[in-house]
Amino acid sequence: MTTQTTPSESPKSPGTPETSDTPAAARAGLVGLPASLGRALATGGGVLTIVSTFLSWTWTTDFPGDLTVYGYPGGLQVLVLIGGVLTTLFGLASYGVRGVRALAPGSADAAVKMAALGTFGAAWYTVIAISVELGGLVNLDPGGVVVAIATLVALIGALALPFTRPEPDPVDPDDTGWELLRHNTRQRWNTFRAAFAADTPAPARPLPSWAEILVIVAVMAVGLTVFSYGVGTAYDELFIGFLITAGFGFAAVSKAGLVARVSAITAKHRNITMIGAFVAAAAFPFTQTSDQYATIGVYILIFATVALGLNIVVGLAGLLDLGYVAFLGVGAYTAALVSGSPSSPLHVHWPFWASALLGAVVAMVFGVIIGAPTLRLRGDYLAIVTLGFGEIFRITVLNMDGTSGPDVTNGSNGISSIPNLNILGFDFGAQHQILGTTIGRFANYLLLMLIITLVVVVVFRRSSDSRIGRAWVAIREDETAALAMGINGFRVKLIAFALGACLAGLSGSVQGHVTYTVTPEQYQFAYAVPPNSAFLLAAVVLGGMGTISGPLVGASLLYLIPAKLQFLGDYQLFAFGVTLILLMRFRPEGLIPNRRRQLEFHEESETPAVLSKAGA
Structure with missing residues (x-):
């Protein structure tokens, strides 16, 4: 028997519209928890993750980054802190909190899932690395235990958020056991992919030109900071954590609809964007303390x-x-x-x-x-x-x-x-002030x-x-x-x-x-x-x-x-190949595709939005 959702069981998310007659089975998350509880767990887990980064994660400085200091995040703690902030902000946006809701013009629920998943990956990678390199879980301080639990709770809550399940494909009664297995696997994959899919962003409120220019400047500053941090990572564990945080962070921001909004603004001010990118790139040498990077x-x-x-x-x-x-x-x-x-x-x-x-x-x-x-x-x-x-x-x-x-x-x-x-008269081989x-x-x-x-x-x-x-x-x-x-x-x-x-x-x-x-x-x-x-x-x-x-x-x-990735030695090309396969599997149109190529790979989900824009 099909049951109906109630406001108390599944509150409406601003980024995930639903009607009162939507079946609960169609709106249920991947984890069998009420949506209201899932949002509370995701947001609370994000807050607890932020708090945990100000605690000590291990008692010894043998692990790089010095994670023994209270009140001052360092090394991988900074990356987990960023993930916790994103999870908390998108969690508040899914509640429709005024002022924060503007951070997710697309799907706040999908953004919470990506942010929580990335934070979980960075935190648990750090905990496992500490245990392996130092010789066991006994080397964890209370902060390491708290961050492991907090990120797990946030991930469980995020996976409980509702989403629209795809219509099941009809089963051919003449299919063999192997064909049925392929059919069921494909259906489960489509369900999992739909859980992280973003809705069509709402129409953007026009901003004054000066505000749009400030947005471009802010984006260039963030891009310069992220690139400088990635290039300047001093040890291998920090770079792997950076890849996890940056990858899932970008996915979360994209699901939230911010990438689409920024792309529209930069397309409107192409000359300013090009000049801003050139200035940001020119500032990169001034952010480095040596010529190494x-x-x-x-x-x-x-x-x-x-x-x-x-x-x-x-x-x-x-x-x-x-x-x-x-x-x-x-x-x-x-x-x-x-x-x-x-x-x-x-x-x-x-x-x-x-x-x-x-x-x-x-x-x-x-x-x-x-x-x-x-x-x-x-x-x-x-x-x-x-x-x-x-x-x-x-x-x-x-x-x-x-x-x-x-x-x-x-x-x-x-x-x-x-x-x-x-x-x-400018010698490129000499140092200059x-x-x-x-x-x-x-x-x-x-x-x-x-x-x-x-x-x-x-x-x-x-x-x-x-x-x-x-x-x-x-x-x-x-x-x-x-x-x-x-x-x-x-x-x-x-x-x-x-x-x-x-x-x-x-x-x-x-x-x-x-x-x-x-x-x-x-x-x-x-x-x-x-x-x-x-x-x-x-x-x-x-x-x-x-x-x-x-x-x-x-x-x-x-x-x-x-x-x-040179520290991987003989496994470097293997890890690099796996990374390329994953990127091409989940982003076949490229990281920054043009509209035509994006339609070729996502025609069903993108065509209505594009046609509406064309009609406007």
């Missing part, structure tokens, strides 16, 4: 800039290029040959602007030469040909050593001792790469919004239909190939000076250290094809995570 920053920017160039080829034009890293190598070798390096057979020293332009032009010429005979192919055949081009480039520069071929690239030794840049902060060599190159990245972003943006950009999208979606509409497919694809190669060559001209040496093995399809063709393609797909911020975020993650 600026090294990671400059390599991330090189990787991200090249990925953004590949996004033109793959994301906009839909051309699968598996040898794109070769264009980076063309630019790097070209700039290195005219850099004044003693190992360069040309023995010339051009200024940076000339070598950078030469690297970009030569890479573009190679793009036209390679693209002209191959871009008449499609799909897998084009991918195989571009993969072959990447290997041909590597083998060619390897053999141009004066023995197997002309003496141009010094073979496997490469071009070494590339001098530091000197632009208008800027605004009272000592800026080292890699920080200097990071600021230079920011300018290069800004140029690439402007080119990408202007190209995608132009007539040729719309032609690229048409080719990507349906080349046959685009050709029938009068688009010259070969010319359009060749322009995309040449432009992407030009941007890669521009980045390569800086990479050669940063690394001091360019060698053939740096430009393999799957080199151990990014950027390489495999990682570049993964960065574009993971971040979000066809967007500007997607490849930048994807490249940052794909460079930062392997660099921080």
Whole structure:
């Protein structure tokens, strides 16, 4: 018999609308507790989690981070504190508390679940790590026990929050036992996924322009803080806790509808957003006390800039290029040959602007030469040909050593001792005092790469919004239909190939000076250290094809995570692969997708909202 919910049993959540005649079975949570009790447990557990971070979690300082201090969170306690604050705030928002409700214009219940799950993961990871590294649960202080219980209670309460269960798929009476098992497993997975799904955000209240600009500034400040904290994690346990907290925290904020609101504001003020992002990135070296982490920053920017160039080829034009890293190598070798390096057979020293332009032009010429005979192919055949081009480039520069071929690239030794840049008297290899902060060599190159990245972003943006950009999208979606509409497919694809190669060559001209040496093995399809063709393609797909911020975020993650997982040794690639599989499983459209690609993967849930916006 179907029972009906009552206000006392299942109070209406502002983020999860329900009617009085909604069956209780359809609104029940994953845990068989009343919704009112679930909200109380989740919110109370969040508050208790905050309190526990001000207690001592272990009695000894042998565990990194010094978790023995009362009244001052440190190390992993800070991450659990952030998770507890998010859980508490979204729990209060699910009650409809005035002032806090604005933090969850989407689904407060789904946000509570994600926040509680992330806080539980970070806290229990810390408790388990303390027990394993120090030799048992006896090493836990009262604070460690309290946080374990508090986060568990908050998670149980969050899982008791109601959600709309999906309609069960009909069962075929002729199904075998294995088919029934697959059917039941799929139905359970759909139910679990629906429990964490967010509702359509409510219509946003318009904000004055000055308030929207302040929102953009705040978002950039938070982004800079999170990135600086992740790069500067001093030990392995802290980085793993950071990944757990940042991942589930972003998911909670997204389920709450804040990401959609911020995206709408940044789309409205695109120029201000781009300037704000540039300023935030430029401030990164000033947040570091040494040049150690600026090294990671400059390599991330090189990787991200090249990925953004590949996004033109793959994301906009839909051309699968598996040898794109070769264009980076063309630019790097070209700039290195005219850099004044003693190992360069040309023995010339051009200024940076000339070598950078030469690297970009030569890479573009190679793009036209390679693209002209191959871009008449499609799909897998084009991918195989571009993969072959990447290997041909590597083998060619390897053999141009004066023995197997002309003496141009010094073979496997490469071009070494590339001098530091000197632009208008500014030596990029020396330390400088800027605004009272000592800026080292890699920080200097990071600021230079920011300018290069800004140029690439402007080119990408202007190209995608132009007539040729719309032609690229048409080719990507349906080349046959685009050709029938009068688009010259070969010319359009060749322009995309040449432009992407030009941007890669521009980045390569800086990479050669940063690394001091360019060698053939740096430009393999799957080199151990990014950027390489495999990682570049993964960065574009993971971040979000066809967007500007997607490849930048994807490249940052794909460079930062392997660099921080080196302590895993032989299991590093395994852990990295599992991470990619999970991201692609739960976010197949990319971390920051465009609207078209998001509809392809979430058509049923997203189409009504998009159609309503289009109608408005």
